[in-house]
Amino acid sequence: MNEVLLHAFNGLSLGSILLLISMGLAFSFGLMNVINMAHGEFIMAGAYTTYVVGQHVAPLVGGTEAGLWFLLALPASFLVAGVLGLLLELSMIRFLYGRPLDTLLATWGVGLVLQQAARSLFGASNVQVSSPSWLSGGVALSGGVQLPYKRVFLIALVIACIVAVYTYLHRSAGGRRLRAVMQNREMASCLGVRARRVDAATFALGAGLAGIAGCALTQLGSIGPSLGTNYIVDAFMVVILGGLGRLPGTVVAALVIGVANTLLELSTTASLGKALVFALVIAFLQWRPTGLLALRTR
Amino acid sequence: MYTSGLDVEDRPAAGTSRRRALCVAMAALAGAALLSACGKANEEAPAPGTTPAAPASDSASIKVGVLHSLSGTMSISEVAVKDATLLAIEEINKAGGVLGKQLVPVVEDGASDWPTFNEKARKLVQQDAVAVVFGGWTSASRKAMLPSFEELNGLLFYPVQYEGLEQSPNIFYTGAEPSQQIVPAVDYLLEKGKKRIYLLGSDYVFPRTANKIIKAQLASKGGELAGEEYLPLGGTEVSTIISKISAAKPDAIFNTLNGDSNVAFFKQFKDAGYTADKLPVLSVSVAEEEVRGIGADNIAGHLVSWNYYQTTDTPENKKFVDAYKAKYGATRVTDDPIEAGYFGVYLWKMAVEKAKSTEVAKVKEAVKAGGIEYNAPEGLVRLDGKNQHTWKTVRIGAVRKDGLIDEVWSSGKPVQPDPYLSAYPWAKELAAK
Numbered sequence: 001m002n003e004v005l006l007h008a009f010n011g012l013s014l015g016s017i018l019l020l021i022s023m024g025l026a027f028s029f030g031l032m033n034v035i036n037m038a039h040g041e042f043i044m045a046g047a048y049t050t051y052v053v054g055q056h057v058a059p060l061v062g063g064t065e066a067g068l069w070f071l072l073a074l075p076a077s078f079l080v081a082g083v084l085g086l087l088l089e090l091s092m093i094r095f096l097y098g099r100p101l102d103t104l105l106a107t108w109g110v111g112l113v114l115q116q117a118a119r120s121l122f123g124a125s126n127v128q129v130s131s132p133s134w135l136s137g138g139v140a141l142s143g144g145v146q147l148p149y150k151r152v153f154l155i156a157l158v159i160a161c162i163v164a165v166y167t168y169l170h171r172s173a174g175g176r177r178l179r180a181v182m183q184n185r186e187m188a189s190c191l192g193v194r195a196r197r198v199d200a201a202t203f204a205l206g207a208g209l210a211g212i213a214g215c216a217l218t219q220l221g222s223i224g225p226s227l228g229t230n231y232i233v234d235a236f237m238v239v240i241l242g243g244l245g246r247l248p249g250t251v252v253a254a255l256v257i258g259v260a261n262t263l264l265e266l267s268t269t270a271s272l273g274k275a276l277v278f279a280l281v282i283a284f285l286q287w288r289p290t291g292l293l294a295l296r297t298r
Numbered sequence: 299m300y301t302s303g304l305d306v307e308d309r310p311a312a313g314t315s316r317r318r319a320l321c322v323a324m325a326a327l328a329g330a331a332l333l334s335a336c337g338k339a340n341e342e343a344p345a346p347g348t349t350p351a352a353p354a355s356d357s358a359s360i361k362v363g364v365l366h367s368l369s370g371t372m373s374i375s376e377v378a379v380k381d382a383t384l385l386a387i388e389e390i391n392k393a394g395g396v397l398g399k400q401l402v403p404v405v406e407d408g409a410s411d412w413p414t415f416n417e418k419a420r421k422l423v424q425q426d427a428v429a430v431v432f433g434g435w436t437s438a439s440r441k442a443m444l445p446s447f448e449e450l451n452g453l454l455f456y457p458v459q460y461e462g463l464e465q466s467p468n469i470f471y472t473g474a475e476p477s478q479q480i481v482p483a484v485d486y487l488l489e490k491g492k493k494r495i496y497l498l499g500s501d502y503v504f505p506r507t508a509n510k511i512i513k514a515q516l517a518s519k520g521g522e523l524a525g526e527e528y529l530p531l532g533g534t535e536v537s538t539i540i541s542k543i544s545a546a547k548p549d550a551i552f553n554t555l556n557g558d559s560n561v562a563f564f565k566q567f568k569d570a571g572y573t574a575d576k577l578p579v580l581s582v583s584v585a586e587e588e589v590r591g592i593g594a595d596n597i598a599g600h601l602v603s604w605n606y607y608q609t610t611d612t613p614e615n616k617k618f619v620d621a622y623k624a625k626y627g628a629t630r631v632t633d634d635p636i637e638a639g640y641f642g643v644y645l646w647k648m649a650v651e652k653a654k655s656t657e658v659a660k661v662k663e664a665v666k667a668g669g670i671e672y673n674a675p676e677g678l679v680r681l682d683g684k685n686q687h688t689w690k691t692v693r694i695g696a697v698r699k700d701g702l703i704d705e706v707w708s709s710g711k712p713v714q715p716d717p718y719l720s721a722y723p724w725a726k727e728l729a730a731k
């Protein structure tokens with residue numbers, strides 16, 4: 001019984017990580033058709049922001065153990081990555097709308113620049129972020145099985161992000177404008193929505209969400225200049241499987257891939273499990289090219 | 299790209315700004331290429347048919363190549379090795395150079411990309427006519443460069459422990475081969491009563507070859523294989539693997555993970571409730587430099603196997619650590635590959651001085667005659683005349699809370715290199731392949 005619970009938890013937890021890293025991409029790629037290869041570097045920017053906050057702010061707010069700093073690092077990562085995204089949108093992406101392949105090349109270049117910038121700023125070596133004491137350890141179950149607090153926290157964080165994004169999109173004026181522009185740009189413009197401004201805000205929001213993912217991932221993995229490259233392929237896979245332009249699709253896709261990956265890995269090996277997930281995703285897209293929950297194309 | 303709910307036509311028409319946008323994109327790409335120091339476009343490949351230049355330089359100086367990844371994922375490890383190599387070159391120059399000539403390092407970036415390593419190696423040997431190249435880290439990069447060094451008759455000093463079963467006439471190996479790192483580490487675990495061993499590695503050539511060796515060794519020495527798992531290189535999702543390890547109930551884990559996966563593994567292993575007392579992990583690709591990225595409190599108490607630690611107690615090491623920190627900053631640490639990158643330059647210098655020439659054939663001849671040995675920071679090291687590997691002392695260490703590593707066992711004397719494990723009857727079939 002515990003075994004089953006543990007594997008279900010692992011699947012859910014992997015799904016939550018996938019959702020965290022792909023939610024931002026669902027905006028820039030899913031909604032705006034920008035093949036944003038720099039998405040991984042926004043994640044990295046969030047991770048390094050967390051590192052900086054941990055180094056310089058933590059001693060002021062009770063030390064690394066107390067962990068208040070980590071709660072401050074979350075919004076800080078969102079802001080830093082969001083501002084980077086905004087700058088990228090204003091300086092480059094806005095010239096490239098409607099040309100997805102150009103955005104692929106350009107953002108890939110930007111990603112390299114950001115990686116090398118991180119190398120110059122923080123050194124090529126990985127850095128370390130220590131965990132707040134309330135995230136260390138886990139809930140012990142019988143039979144020596146333990147559910148780490150970090151994973152529980154990640155699941156909670158993802159749920160909080162989903163609720164926040166949903167509320168923003170459906171309950172706020174800014175969110176309504178965003179949906180209006182993404183659904184019908186001309187009509188929205190005619191009705192007085194400043195479409196350009198909405199573009200910039202949407203892209204920045206996507207980047208900011210990547211920043212939050214980066215902050216959370218410092219608790220699980222490495223923090224180095226090439227951190228983003230570990231996650232970028234998974235993020236694209238989730239968004240494509242979910243269906244472009246469909247945020248609920250991204251949520252479902254992340255959970256499906258997370259659980260499928262865990263189950264497949266359990267019965268095979270890590271490498272084979274991952275390959276099988278890719279194969280299944282490709283097969284599924286052959287059958288339904290628009291993804292799990294696709295919009296009916298107009 | 300398939301059509302989504304948002305058609306391309308929905309986007310603002312970019313007509314007037316098309317050319318400008320193109321310029322911006324091109325500029326960004328060019329910038330990226332420059333910054334990441336790939337810069338392939340800047341380099342003309344040597345014209346085919348050019349004869350390999352004689353490995354000589356002008357009368358007052360000798361060019362030597364330094365080829366490591368200064369960008370990309372492997373730069374994490376390789377930048378520090380490059381630094382140590384340059385430190386040795388600087389020290390040698392201060393002390394009067396080699397054969398009375400100053401060494402001029404030509405530093406190239408392999409960019410964590412194996413074809414780039416090969417390209418740069420060819421450039422160093424053909425275009426720059428360097429006398430020797432110090433470089434490489436991953437086995438993939440070495441295997442990529444190997445044919446070029448053999449074809450152009452260049453010379454490579456390779457500073458990292460590797461999986462063995464190789465002996466190129468144009469490569470000197472200053473890192474450990476399995477009998478100087480992996481085999482003694484497994485023996486150590488067995489001696490400590492850790493019979494059931496779980497093998498965990500990254501999915502590429504080094505861990506898979508190392509694990510083949512370990513399995514043969516376990517089978518012949520009464521050990522037991524508790525399980526074997528490989529994580530894709532760079533993978534960070536280890537919760538399922540930790541579940542599998544829990545189910546297998548091993549006495550110890552032999553870890554050949556490389557790079558970022560180690561960070562993810564040790565962080566999540568600790569959160570799953572495992573400590574070094576409960577289930578020790580012995581790693582062969584985690585040194586002081588990697589411990590910093592993992593976080594010392596996540597890996598404290600676990601074991602590693604190398605030939606050198608920053609704490610190794612020799613007068614030469616004290617001098618080396620001081621010089622390294624003075625040059626690159628007090629927060630930097632030294633570790634095994636860094637040290638091998640450092641003393642490799644000295645071994646080459648001794649061979650050249652013995653040969654009285656930088657010509658590859660003569661240098662190799664001098665090594666073959668034997669007696670090229672040096673008091674390195676790790677103790678005495680000697681280039682083996684027969685197999686071009688290095689005699690090295692083996693040390694098992696335990697990670698301290700402050701991130702340094704304490705020696706807990708040592709072979710006491712340099713161990714003869716045996717890249718094909720010919721002295722081990724159980725390894726016969728491995729070497730035959």
